[in-house]
Amino acid sequence: MWEIIAANKRKSFFLFIGMGLCLLVLGYVIGAAFLPPDGGVGGISIALIIWTVLSLISFFSGDQILLATSRAKEVSRDVHPQLFNIVEEMKIAANLTAMPKIYMMDEAAPNAFATGRKPGRSVVAVTTGLLSRLNRDELQGVIAHEISHILNRDILFMTFAGVMLGSIVLIADVFLRGQYYSLGSSRRYRSGDSRTSAQAQAVLLLIAIFFAILAPLAARLLYLAISRRREYLADASGARLTRYPEGLASALEKISQAGLELRSANKVTAPMYIVNPFKARSASFLSFLSTHPPAEERIKILRSMAGGAGYLNYQKAFTQVTGTSARLIPSRELQDAKEIPIKSVTPEPLRKRSIRDEAREIGDLTRAVYRYAFLTCSCGLKIKVPPDFKRPTIICPRCWRTLNSPFASV
């Protein structure tokens, strides 16, 4: 666990430096191609400015941006006490310094994500669909996976990786578009004094175009590979935290089989969720283009963790299921792991519920997220009062009793 944190911090640092270098090279090549003979310096400074600004923004307010685009709202404990309990349990298991804030999204598709650049200031967000579909053990598995992202410093790491990808794509895109539109005019070629310098410039331009096409592709593939690895690792840590891989496995199964897409997710935020929020491509040869490992594979790995919930067991199961010998977990973490037994759990009784009940529960949760008040009339009818209800009394639509509005006294 500590080795993973240390490794992630190290990698974040190298990534930060690496992305700076990549950008500088790209900036230099483009600058040199645009404004010879010494445009390279200008290109470098522009790239540096873009990178600094993007890094600062995403470091300090990336979480707020993500929460706003996913339309997640902070909720209080009384909306879903069980969820708060589970998060608190996982906070204790992971030894986090502070309780993460809890946000909810009004979405029927079950999904969840975590954000926050450091463990002391983190957020766990879940959809209302997730809460209505999963039982306690499954919910615990999902929360453990999200807390693992926080614990392992995955979010910081993925933020820097995302900024690297973003700035490379941005610069390359602007450059290529500029080339495309200025193709007609050959003004720049005439500005050179001699033939040789024009030739040299043309060669530089070709190199720049080559870089501008290749760099975003390479960066994207790298980013996706990192993203998939983080997911496996969070699964491993999640199983270790709960000592119960089956909870997460069965949750992943339910989430991936729900067949619903998140309305509020987009291409940029997709890697943050526990399961790909869009319908997965069926073709497996395209798996190197996806942000998440295939859900079936993750489930299979979790279910073949024989005899223990430790990292060693996950690594063995990973090798067995994927058939690759990739080392997922730092070897020091594997060595000192003592035997970690899987918790024996008495399975929760199956909740047999109709679709109508489920829809009703989602509706109630959604209203709670939007701060509706619930008022139970003595005839048994549950009245949902919207937060902007102004009148002091409500008349029960079933028995015509007059009730006091819960907002009247406030």
Place this chain on the structure above:
Amino acid sequence: MEILLIVLAVVALIVLAVIGLYNALVGAKNQVKNSWSQIDVQLKRRHDLIPNLIESVKGYMQHERGTLENLTKARSQAMSAGSVGDKSRAEAALSGAIGKFFAVAENYPDLKANQNFLAVQEELSSTENRIAFARQNYNDQVLFYNNKIQMFPSNLIANTFGFKTEEFFELEDKTQKEAPKVSFS
């Protein structure tokens, strides 16, 4: 002159390394202590919840006087236990009493529809989980600390300054850990 400077630099580096390793050891030791107090916090929370539980079932379980009294007794014993050994035995007994209580509560379908009871039940089972996870975290922290004490180079510092390895928190009652065995012979 130059040799003196080099020697000074080396000494300074060694001193810095020793300070760093020493501070890391102290940090790890404090984490162990902190995780131990986490267990206490959760045990206290469990003690506080039991009166609520009994209150919520008063109207339903009048014929289960014995079970309720057992629970109250186990709670007060756990609260007054002094030594660590006594405490862990009393807490284990309390866990048993709570388990028995919920087994009995299964026979009361009215109770299982009572929102108040369900809320207290969720709080209590969450507390049971928290105790388990706090123990788990304590053992993780002890593992980390002990590794630091035994591994090079921090073992040199640990030996010099007398850091001692901590013991893992194992459940006293072995039967509590193992699933019941069924034999058909």
